[in-house]
Amino acid sequence: MGEKIAVIGAGSWGTALAAVLADNNQNVRLWTRREDQAAEINQESTNHKYLPGFNLPSAIHASADLKRCAADADYILLVVPTKAVREITYQIRPFVDEHTVLIHASKGIEPGTSKRISEMMEEELEGIHYKATVVLSGPSHAEEVCERQPTTVTVSSHVMEAAENVQELFMNNHFRVYTNQDLIGVEIGGALKNIIALGIGMTDGLGYGDNAKAALMTRGLAEIARLGVKLGANPLTFTGLSGLGDLIVTCFSQHSRNWRAGYKLGSGNDLDTVLEEMGMVVEGVRTTKAVHGLAADLEVEMPITAALYNVLFEKKQPEEAVQELMGRVKKHEVENMSLLLGTDFNNIK
Ligand SMILES: NC(=O)C1=CN([C@@H]2O[C@H](COP(=O)(O)OP(=O)(O)OC[C@H]3O[C@@H](n4cnc5c(N)ncnc54)[C@H](OP(=O)(O)O)[C@@H]3O)[C@@H](O)[C@H]2O)C=CC1
Numbered sequence: 267m268g269e270k271i272a273v274i275g276a277g278s279w280g281t282a283l284a285a286v287l288a289d290n291n292q293n294v295r296l297w298t299r300r301e302d303q304a305a306e307i308n309q310e311s312t313n314h315k316y317l318p319g320f321n322l323p324s325a326i327h328a329s330a331d332l333k334r335c336a337a338d339a340d341y342i343l344l345v346v347p348t349k350a351v352r353e354i355t356y357q358i359r360p361f362v363d364e365h366t367v368l369i370h371a372s373k374g375i376e377p378g379t380s381k382r383i384s385e386m387m388e389e390e391l392e393g394i395h396y397k398a399t400v401v402l403s404g405p406s407h408a409e410e411v412c413e414r415q416p417t418t419v420t421v422s423s424h425v426m427e428a429a430e431n432v433q434e435l436f437m438n439n440h441f442r443v444y445t446n447q448d449l450i451g452v453e454i455g456g457a458l459k460n461i462i463a464l465g466i467g468m469t470d471g472l473g474y475g476d477n478a479k480a481a482l483m484t485r486g487l488a489e490i491a492r493l494g495v496k497l498g499a500n501p502l503t504f505t506g507l508s509g510l511g512d513l514i515v516t517c518f519s520q521h522s523r524n525w526r527a528g529y530k531l532g533s534g535n536d537l538d539t540v541l542e543e544m545g546m547v548v549e550g551v552r553t554t555k556a557v558h559g560l561a562a563d564l565e566v567e568m569p570i571t572a573a574l575y576n577v578l579f580e581k582k583q584p585e586e587a588v589q590e591l592m593g594r595v596k597k598h599e600v601e602n603m604s605l606l607l608g609t610d611f612n613n614i615k
């Protein structure tokens with residue numbers, strides 16, 4: 267039976283990805299830190315906290331014993347919130363060796379260090395030799411994946427052979443997987459779209475219309491790409507699944523926790539109350555803090571991220587933040603990006 271794959275994290279996304287792998291006849295062990303949740307998944311084939319109403323494939327074996335899940339796994343797939351990535355990566359160290367391929371499907375940037383997920387994992391695994399790290403990202407709400415709705419994602423790695431193997435593991439008639447060589451761009455796009463989705467939710471909560479939404483998404487993607495290119499990403503990645511694709515799905519879907527949190531903030535609720543009520547991870551909040559600091563360090567202009575930062579952490583009223591965005595000095599639409607790319611497109615005759 268298939269490859270041995272340890273899925274670490276039984277929230278909505280870890281569980282949905284475990285279901286895809288089980289559908290593909292892989293040997294899936296799903297780790298949760300709660301014994302009661304492992305028993306529920308094994309006995310009832312449900313995960314009522316994170317995926318209420320869904321039946322999971324009975325072939326998923328859940329366990330709260332990390333060693334049992336990861337000890338002889340060919341692939342270890344980490345799907346925990348960004349804030350838990352270092353701690354959990356450190357815990358899997360004893361089970362990683364030169365045969366292991368690590369995969370992650372989390373979306374965030376670490377405040378303080380500005381590290382991407384794969385960078386944090388590499389740091390926590392320092393001194394251990396393993397095959398590769400592969401990121402899986404793209405427009406993919408867990409609920410629709412569990413419904414076996416058509417879904418497309420991207421996998422990326424510095425080791426393309428590993429990315430292609432991971433593509434093969436997940437591919438089926440409902441779940442189509444592309445490869446992309448641009449690890450930085452794929453991780454940046456997946457993490458930063460959550461900032462913009464928070465903003466879109468906020469404009470919906472405030473009662474703004476579709477023009478505002480289009481403006482935030484388009485200019486939001488411009489600033490994501492601006493930072494990404496500065497970090498070494500391929501600008502074209504931001505037009506792909508892990509860029510524009512994920513931005514669309516997170517900004518338009520009511521499955522999105524980032525959109526929902528933004529909506530509640532725009533409707534007048536305070537951040538602490540909103541996060542407490544969500545009961546699931548809202549990655550965009552910490553990522554806004556991380557990216558605001560990173561943009562300042564790198565001197566990259568990110569006015570939408572700055573506006574979100576002010577609303578989330580400086581108690582600025584959302585309406586005031588919108589007015590400040592609209593009242594900025596006059597700009598040329600493609601100026602910054604074209605200069606970063608080394609071509610002044612404004613002067614092309
Ligand atoms: N949901 C989705 O559709 C998608 C999510 N993602 C990304 O996947 C990542 C995981 O999100 P998702 O599954 O949705 O999150 P959820 O909020 O659905 O679940 C969080 C999971 O992480 C566990 N967890 C939280 N803190 C810790 C910790 N300190 N140590 C160990 N486990 C912990 C929770 O365990 P417990 O229940 O015990 O608290 C729970 O199993 C995020 O980065 C997200 O952006 C990416 C694509 C789609």
Ligand SMILES: O=C(CO)COP(=O)(O)O
Pocket residue numbers: 373404405406407460463512515516521522523524525547548549
């Ligand atoms: O990344 C996602 C979809 O691709 C999930 O987004 P949310 O975390 O906002 O629910």
